[in-house]
Amino acid sequence: MRSRAVWMVSWLVFCLPGIAMAQNLLQNGGFEEYRACPRQDNLLGEAVPWYNPNGATPDFYHQCFPTVQMELPPRSGQGLARLFLDVSWAEYLATPLKKPLVADDCYFFEMYVATPTPNKYLSGTIGAFLSEKPITSPEKGLLPADAQVIDNVLTTSIPMLRWERISGYVKAKGGEQYLTIGSFKKLPVFLGYFYLFIDDVSLLPIEMDLGKDTTLCGRNSTLLLDATTPGATEYRWHDGSTAPTFRVTKPGHYSVTVTTPCKVLRDTIRVDYALDFDLGRDTTLCAGQTLTLKTPPDVPPTFRWQDGSATPTYVVRQAGLYSLRVEQARCVATDSIQVRFVPPPRLNLGPDQNLCGAEIFTIRPDFAEGKFSWQDPFEAVIRTVGQSGFFQASVSNDCATVRDTVRISYEDCGCVLYTPDIFTPNADGQNDVFQPFGCGDITITSLSIFNRWGELVFQTAEPPFAWNGMYEGKPAPVGVYGWQIRYRLQQGTSVLAEQKRGALSLTR
Structure with missing residues (x-):
């Protein structure tokens, strides 16, 4: 009997291109079929037609009988196999092929493996052997075979219990009818024993056919x-x-x-x-337009429009689905076109606006028959503006796109920064904060407050740029304070960085 141990989990990693399994020359390559549900170890023979070729005891597990020996889920389906490798102990999986290999033809072998102890994995030993006759032995050691596919990629640094691929190419000598999987080079040293899970085994012919003309x-x-x-x-x-x-x-x-x-x-x-013809893409016409559909050149005499008519042309004057059916010998071809009629879109943003000081203006677009959007990323339809600029919008439908622009200007009356001279932070709801504001072309970027000795008592670079009269968590003394405001001023297409200083009185 084999010794059992609790080992750390590991995965074997070996990546090659994905392969379709439709032409698999192996029956039950995913260990899905069974003669009787395996309810203990050493039952590979239940996974027909797999068999044990030597005196060792390979395992077959299936989720028809859950067991802790199945240390990871099958890569696909519900079944998997397991080999145990130790000093003088080599387990194998073997199965007949669906048909013999053809001499000089190429085949692609693939299987997925995982081990709970990657630090014990023996690189360059695990592989597959294809033979004309089955290889068997009553002994439990290595089988005398020169495997055509040997893994030379996986190392002891692989992750634990993660399905990855071992694969390779085989050029057939001809007549090979049996596949044997296991270790073909060497076995572990003393205390180097390890388990190897196997799933999704395939052998595919290297062939390709696009089909007949x-x-x-x-x-x-x-x-x-x-x-x-x-x-x-x-x-x-x-x-x-x-x-x-x-x-x-x-x-x-x-x-x-x-x-x-x-x-x-x-x-x-x-x-x-x-009958290679096309009426064209589905289309949308503006109200009042027409569309003339034509039969293709050299069309056979047997054709009909959707209403049963057989004229060479068909004039579309209203919305609907229009089709042409043509017959030639045993070939019948039909093409159709969907025609829609829509009225042209409309849009009006209103007259240009000249504003002064802190005035703002709400643009309320008047539009119809289409989807509205501003030229800039602004999402809402109605927008309130407080700075100079040109604001453009469009309305689109399948018929057309119309655009309109409204100009907002503060230039005629100048743009200034307004600051109160006095404020009373006494919580009476009136004049409780010192808060500067400017016209729409001014953007305040910072506010600083200083006491009579030039010490900084308040500073912010975030809106709303207001001082509530507090200093270090306490009400600031009554008196005169200095302020400094930095701001940006938009003038036409240019933006100027400006600053302004002044004084204010704090009373209570």
Whole structure:
């Protein structure tokens, strides 16, 4: 019997491109199927057609019977296998292939592994062996085989219990019908034993086929060409694109070159279109306009508009869905166009405004038949302004876009900074704070207050730029104080940095 121990959890990390499993030559590669639900260790044989090729005791676990031995969830599905490796003890997994390998053909092998003790993992030992006949042994040591796939990437610094991939390419000699997984180079030293979980094992032929030449019916038909190839490192289509798939939307020759470390694959397909016509994109017309639809040149004689008419042209005068159906041999193609009619948008921001001092103005746009937006990031429709500038807005719909601008100006009467000479912070609700203010083109940036000896008693660089008469948490003495205000003044397109000093009286 094997010794059991509580080990720290670890993951094996080895990243290669993702592989589709549709052509897997292995049955039950994900350990999902079972003959009888495994309710103890050493039951690999229940995961048909997997079997144990030597005298050791590999495990098969499934969530049909939860157990603490399954130290991590399966990578996919509900089942997984586990190997135990120790001095003179080598466990393996083996299974027959669905069909023999073809001589000189390339195949891509892949499996996912994880271990609870990465510090004991033996790099360059775990892999896969493909053989014409099954390899078996009554002993419990290493099997005498030269594996075609050996992991040389994973090290003892890998994380714990995280599924990652071990993979490689195999060029078949021909006739290989069995796969064996395990350690093929060496076994752990004394006290170096470790477990290895295994899931999602696959063996895929390296092949690619775009299919036969084909004809599509109607311009709206498309065809998705799929060149996905196991282990591909590069895809290169005729137009230089590099995705595994290509969407055909027009007639022509389409080709792809797929590069793998094993070989380079190439394929070409011709796609033709029958009844290749188009009425155009859905459109929106302004009220009063018309649209003339035409049958395409060289159209077969069998065609009908949506109302049953068969005229070469059709004049659209009202909103609706218009379609043309054309028949040729066994090909029937239909195209349609949705036509909408909308009135043109309207917008009026009102007359320009000349303001003075601290006056503000609220712009209330008058608009209809579209979506309103300001030229700047302002979001609300109604906006109140207090500075000079040009304020532009637009209204858009599918018919058109109209714009309007209103000019706000403070330049005719000058722009000044206003400060009170006296304030009474006595909490009577009247004149309790010293707060300067300016016209819309002035932006205050800081306020500083000094006592009669020049000591700073208050300072702020944040709105609302007001002093409540307190100093160090207590009411400031009655008397005369000095103030300094820094501000920015907008003049036309320029902005000036200014400052102003003055005195104020504090009384109570």
